[in-house]
Amino acid sequence: MTSLLSLRGIGMSYGAVTALRDVNLDIAAGEVVALCGDNGAGKSSLVKILAGAQAPTAGTIMLDDTNERFRDPQDALRKGIATIYQDLAVAPRLSIWQNVFLGSELTRPPFGLLDKRRMAEMSRGFLARLAVDIADMETPVERLSGGQRQAVAICRALRWDARIIIMDEPTAALGVKETAQVLDLIRRLHAEKHTVILVSHAMQDVVAVADRVVILRGGRKVEDRPVAGLTAGDLAAMIMQRAA
Amino acid sequence: MIRRTLARYGTALAGVALFAFFALGSPVFLTPDNIALILKETAFLGILAIGFTLALVTAEIDLSIAEVASLAAVVTGALVHGGTNPWIAVGAGLVVGTLCGAANGVAVTVLNVPSLIATLGVAAIAKGFSFMLTQGVAFVGRWPASFTNLARGTLLGVPNLIWWLAGVGFAAWLLVKWTRLGAHLVATGEADEAARLAGIRTRSMKRLALTLAGACAGLTAVLLASSLSSAAPAMANDHFLYAIAAVLLGMSMFEPGRPNIPGTLFAAFTLKVLGNGLVLLGAEYYWQDIVLGTIILVSVALSATGTGKAPFVKKLNFRR
Ligand SMILES: Nc1ncnc2c1ncn2[C@@H]1O[C@H](COP(=O)(O)OP(=O)(O)OP(=O)(O)O)[C@@H](O)[C@H]1O
Ligand SMILES: [Mg+2]
Secondary structure: OOOOEEEEEEEEEEOOEEEEEEEEEEEOOOOEEEEEEOOOOOHHHHHHHHHOOOOOOEEEEEEOOEEEOOOOHHHHHHOOEEEEOOOOOOOOOOEHHHHHOOOOOOEEOOOOEEOHHHHHHHHHHHHHHOOOOOOOOOOEHHHOOHHHHHHHHHHHHHHOOOOEEEEEOOOOOOOHHHHHHHHHHHHHHHHOOOEEEEEOOOHHHHHHHOOEEEEEEOOEEEEEEEOOOOOHHHHHHHHHOOOO | OHHHHHHHHHHHHHHHHHHHHHHHHOOOOOOHHHHHHHHHHHHHHHHHHHHHHHHHHOOOOOOOHHHHHHHHHHHHHHHHHOOOOHHHHHHHHHHHHHHHHHHHHHHHHOOOOOHHHHHHHHHHHHHHHHHHHHOOOOEEOOOOHHHHHHHHOEEOOEEHHHHHHHHHHHHHHHHHHHOHHHHHHHHHHHOHHHHHHOOOOHHHHHHHHHHHHHHHHHHHHHHHHHHHOEEOOOOOOHHHHHHHHHHHHHOOOOOOOOOOHHHHHHHHHHHHHHHHHHHHOOOOOHHHHHHHHHHHHHHHHHHHHOOOOOHHHHHHOOOO
């Protein structure tokens, strides 16, 4: 099997604290992989490494079987990895299209002025792909529901044609209905053959959308298996298990 | 719908009503000379306030604009007075303003001093230098026409000052609303962290905005000196509160809750109408300050409670 993303011997230490040790992970194109683990297990540390927000203190990252090193989040984004952070993803008072194209606005010749119409149209297109129905692309994001906001953040990843979309706790702050909506978004991404890495504490979400689950404990990978056949209860038990 | 329109244009309409009120109340108010006078006065205020607006777009507050303008005016005045080529004097004034703005930018983004404090510091330094250069007196004289024409001349029958205001206003509006750079300035002010994660260099944006505020102060200074044929320390101080009031009042119109260029310009004009009208109607001078202070309080109250708190208001709570 050729993998889109491979991690070999990834380690991360913050001074005396070791957050990750010798993590190996292969992710194939089009997979939805859930990253689980108890508090402090190292999930966020791993996400930050993949997002280009920090460099690992050990190990290598390979994209399409070539070694990669991300200088910063922009670099990772350009190489096709988009990360959606839980609350810092959007500018609340800016419009939908402004958020989708945040930092990567489109311009139009001859004067190089902003092409607002095209950005609004494209945003509408991205939302349609996610089956999210919002009439006015000028709507400030703060007036959207939590689920719609996640959709806007995902649209930014689509705008970059990201191959790998990492979502850090996308449903943590959401109600039942909105959670269902976000899970639906993930299914759509799956259907479009995007690769998704989902960090979640909600086992029922993992069971609902993930192909595979990776469990970290104390910075080590302790499980890596297909989700099929597992229940939320099984997963919770795996995470809680003490001695490895 | 009506509510939305009122939120957008309510205070602007109040400005129009004020204009009508003075037009009816004073026979002099609507004369072309008086209107031209108001517009020229608006030019100094407007350009200074545009600088403040740009800084506020990135959620930084520049309290140094008036002192910086005074210093730039004094430098320009000293050079013109000493017989230097007026163009060099003008360039020097602009450079001084820009450098002071850059100093604010460095203090805020490199030294991490909150802009409220940093710009007060730069203001004090600028003030000190103004007095040092002039030794407390003013430069006054018969300065070359090529210099005084900058502000006093006309082009196509329209006073140059109005052209300056229109030019700077248009450029600032274009920058903020229609360029990528402007979008990044806005994003920086609206959501610092989200903008940074999206790859926007937020510190550079803040530095740029504060530098532009200084440049606007420099231009205001040159025009003031040119218009008055004189330069003295503290000469721009009268414009300080007016400029802040213009920006804050401007935030209550067109794009409620956001610093915006059309709002600033319209509010600057309204404030000058108010000042002019009060004088024409024979109100004592101190009423201007009382009204001005009230406008500042009410405007900020509006942006603190209106649709979505403006980021700078949150910041003023010092919960950084
Ligand atoms: N910047 C940092 N400096 C020092 N230690 C850190 C830093 N970031 C994380 N750690 C430590 O690394 C370990 C792993 O943290 P991490 O945030 O990756 O866990 P997590 O699985 O995301 O946990 P949670 O479920 O609570 O978000 C923890 O012991 C944490 O205290
Ligand atoms: Mg975490």
